[in-house]
Amino acid sequence: MGTLITAPMTHHDPARPFESHLTQELCDSVLASLRRRDQRHKGQLYVRGLLTTQGRKTMRNLATSTREPTAAQSLHHFISVSTWDWSEVRTSLARRMESALAPHAWVVQPMVTPKSGVHSVGVQRRFIRRLGQAVTSQHSHGLWLAGQTTAAPVNWQLSVGDDRPRDPSPGVRGGAPEPSDGTRPGPGDDTAISVVLEAASWGLTPRPVVIDARDVPPGPLIAAFTAADLPFLLRVSGNTPLLAPDLSGGQRRVLTAPAEHLATLARSQQRPVDWVDPAMPQVLRTGLAAVLPVLWPGTTGPRRPRPHGVSAVAPRRSGGAELLLMGEWQPNRRRVAELWLTNMTRAGRGTLLRLSKLTRRAETDFTRVCLDVGAQDFEGRSYHGWHRHMTMVSLAHAVRVLQREDHDHAGLERSG
Structure with missing residues (x-):
């Protein structure tokens, strides 16, 4: 799922001045949930360090961006030892950014951080x-x-397997609820589900959850988001089994077949859809999209073999979820390029295709902004420390993108 980043990349623009007034205002707003004044002060110091320090955002390097002689020790305590609740800070940040950005979707992106040792929390082969x-x-x-x-x-x-803290320390939430179909999420499913369900509890306006789910079974995701009444759009692999009407024979049967095979049955419904590439905003691209009503497999009747590995089943829908399968083809290519499952059954192909491209938007800003403010630079070993560091990284990222938005708007006003 998503983009694997194997080494930190720096995209900081030294020509752009550091706008401390925006940092101050945003930090004051987001860090207001911290009850102690010294914690709010350390939070601002940490964010300023993430925004201004060149190279890796180690605790020592962050401390050099301040004028305080004990900064390294105090910042370390703020991240790794203190007891402030990161979920409250994230809630404030999410509500602020929802208002500022008016987002179209909640995109869930994986992050793989290579480690040379095995002592940090969550490190596995x-x-x-x-x-x-x-x-x-x-x-x-x-x-x-x-x-x-x-x-x-x-x-x-953070995926930590059996190492997840079990004490009720501040900021620690329980795991994701078990899906209603009785299956237990795997490690990748668990973190993808819980990161969404926790945010859904913050009072945000529900948005379509967009995930590249090719590396995890989609069943637990579908079950969890359906139970939470959340719209979703999941990229799936070609061999994902689905149920669909037999489009080729005109008979009232339901086929069970891989998603890629079913997509070929809908090729005649292809229509062109234009979309803007987030990595190259000046480029307008075109994809060919088609949608097909499908069911997520539930309890079905006996299967009878059909040609090419396709099976016919009695059209019993007990336990099945009604979804749409969207296929995207590149011009002049016969094989489907991407396959997506959604419960937004009334959405048009244009809406769905453009929503799917928001994964590219998140990947682009991760590479150009989030890496530069320390997303993969945490050197500590604790679960709590990792979460607090990533909370401050998110706040620094917010400052950077809002600076960019202000800069772009000012440029449009000058050109107008």
């Missing part, structure tokens, strides 16, 4: 599909508020 090999790494998911021009992370979950 994992197989990474995009690399085709196992990598010692931390694996997490971020929830991004994404629009066509900007995306910002507001919540994070």
